[in-house]
Amino acid sequence: MQSGDLTQNQKNELVESLSVISKEAATPKEARQNTVALSLLGKAMKVTALANDITDVCQKWWPVLVAVFAGAAGG
Numbered sequence: 001m002q003s004g005d006l007t008q009n010q011k012n013e014l015v016e017s018l019s020v021i022s023k024e025a026a027t028p029k030e031a032r033q034n035t036v037a038l039s040l041l042g043k044a045m046k047v048t049a050l051a052n053d054i055t056d057v058c059q060k061w062w063p064v065l066v067a068v069f070a071g072a073a074g075g
Helices: 008-026 034-048 052-073
Strands: none
Touching: 008 034, 008 052, 034 052
16 A cells, blocks of 8 residues: 555555455355456456565565465366
């Protein structure tokens, strides 16, 4: 939210996406909506790619989150 490179709309979209993603991460694996979470993660990655001031943090954590949902997507 501190990024000076994102518009307020982009920040709002990011917060809403992360809210849904966090709810899915807290859901038991067998009940998760993995494709929804992965889709939102993809959008979040695109938004944060525009923000040079948070790139390092995002590049560190996006792959971890993707792995959580991608690993469970197959079963």
